[in-house]
Amino acid sequence: MHHHTTDHHHIPIRVQDEGSILLGWHPELAAAIRPFAALRPPTVHCQIAMLAIPADMPLQVYEATIGQPPFLIENLSFSDWASLVHVLQSRPEQLEAKIHDLASNIVESCRKAAIENRELNLIIAKAEKIILELHGYDSSHLDTAGHVSFSERAETFSEAYIDRKSLSQVELEYFRKKEAERLSNAHTELTPLMRDAGHKFSRNRPFLPLASSTWTEKAVQHVHNRLWKLDTFNYTAPISVEAYMALAAITDAEVDNCRSAARNGTIYFPATRGGFDGEFPPIAKLEKGKCPNKPLLHQKGIPKFPADLSELKKLWNAGRPYLKCVCLGCEQNFTWFDHMIWYVIGNLEKIDPLAPSDKIKMLEFQALLRTTWRKAILEQISFVFMREYMIKIVNLLTENRRISAAEILDYEDFRYIDFSQWKTEDWDGDQKKNRTNRSSPATTQTD
Ligand SMILES: [Zn+2]
Ligand SMILES: [Zn+2]
Known part of the structure; x- marks a missing residue:
């Protein structure tokens, strides 16, 4: 047995492995990684x-x-x-x-990750400013976002300094190689976004989920894989559709159905109906002090139009599957389904504490995804597509804020989407007028 406490996000190391080359590596990978354990x-x-x-x-x-x-x-x-x-x-x-x-893509993806790590706050601030203004909300808190200082990682020494050292060709090549390594690793040094949880939906928190999965995967390390501890509830687990397909053995045909469900705005488990019982773990298993009763799976509705700033900030979770207990008046009772999945992968003993190894625990977890939780995984994939559509619209709006709903609909990706569900006519540049004439929103968000 290796030690494994819930509050550690690092790999448990067996005592007998101490001093070996396996530091930081999972003991069950020992044989597989020996050639590159360094x-x-x-x-x-x-x-x-x-x-x-x-x-x-x-x-x-x-x-x-x-x-x-x-x-x-x-x-x-x-x-x-x-x-x-x-x-x-x-x-x-x-x-x-x-x-x-x-x-062949890794150099480029590391380069992009480094840029994103440096620029993300600014990218989000610029986009949020446009979205807030379109909806007629104050955005002055974002005016100075570009001036926030980032720990920018440039060259370690100036070009001139290196020139004056008259290094030999071999020395120079070695130095350049090491410098390239340093730069490519720079994106792992993230500024963690653990902000005060009590302010999650306060006026000035960022809300647009524009961070890439690469960024999110790094950031979540700082909160021990508890995605709900990041600065907003809007982050999704860095699990791609292809990854869900792999883990739950989802077919291409099923993914096509999920894409249709996203386009049609189909919600299988709305909060108004009984939820789906997949024998999900109590939320208390994810975090002490939360509800110990079995939660059910529901999906967020698709709001007709965000009635206030708080709804605008939650809009990005339209269609998103979540777990919620059934007890009345219980407040420690909510988690996104994908947040649970991500946490459980890092803490597989929460699902199957008796399995003899992590390899078997992972196999059993995949079996669970392929059977009892399969339906929930399909809803999650549908939500990933809904989120993609929403972010594409954000990108179109931020690239060209005068774009009309008709022009958005003209884009290839959106041609078949039933936007009557999405009410995009409200997204043209004429927000203030629309907002005053509008009736109250159909969907309420409960977290
Ligand atoms: Zn530990
Ligand atoms: Zn409860």
Whole structure:
């Protein structure tokens, strides 16, 4: 038995492994990672995903960037690892090409991640300013957002300084290589966004969920994989559709259905009807002090139009599956379904404490996703698509704030969406007039 306390987000290390090269690596990966154990161990989630793939695959991944930083082993995301499972299950002959693709994209994705880490606050502030103004809300708190100082990571030494050191070709090449490594790792040094939870929906909290899954996967490390501890409730777990497909063995046809459900605004488990009982873990298992009773799964409704600032901030969770207990007057009783999934992957003993290894726990967890929780995973995938549509509209609006609803509908991606459900006519530049003529919203949000 290895020690594993709920409040640690690092990998449990067996006492007998102390002093070995396995520091930071999952003990069950020992044999698979021995050739590259000196590399920086990836997150718990990545290592759990590595337990879910054939034992020889981590080595293949290692060899794809051998000697050439940034290394895949250090930089693949949880969804990248899971996507390997998906390829292996659905088209194994393409596995090598998939690993090759990941390898040839890794420099670019590290570069993008570094830019996002530096610019995210500004990107969100600019977009929020436009959205708030379109809806006729005050946005003056965002005017200075560009002046917030970030710990920017540039070159370690100036070019002139290095020139004057008259380094040999070998010395210079070595230095450049190390410098490239430092830069590619820069995005792992995140400014954590653990803001006061009591202010989650206060006026000045950022609310637009524009952060990438790469960013979210890094940020959530700072809150021990409890996504609900980040600065807003709007973050989704960094699990891609392909990763859900891999974990729950979802087919392409099923994903097509989810896309249709998103386009039609179909809600299978509205709060007004009885929820779905998937024998989900009590929310108290995710965090002490929360409700110990079994929760049911529901989905957020699709609001006709956000009636006030608080609804505008919650709009991005339209269609999102969540867990809520049935007890009356219980307040510690809510979590997003995907937040639970992410937390459980990092804490598999919450689901199956008796299983003899994490490898089996992960297998049993995947079995659960494929059977009892399958329906919930399909709703989650539908929500991922709904969220994508919403963010695309935000991007169109922020690129061109004079764009009309008719123009938005003209975009290829939206051509088949039934926007009568979404009331996008309210999204044209004429917000103030619309808001005063409007009746009250149909959907209330309960968190
Ligand atoms: Zn520990
Ligand atoms: Zn309760």
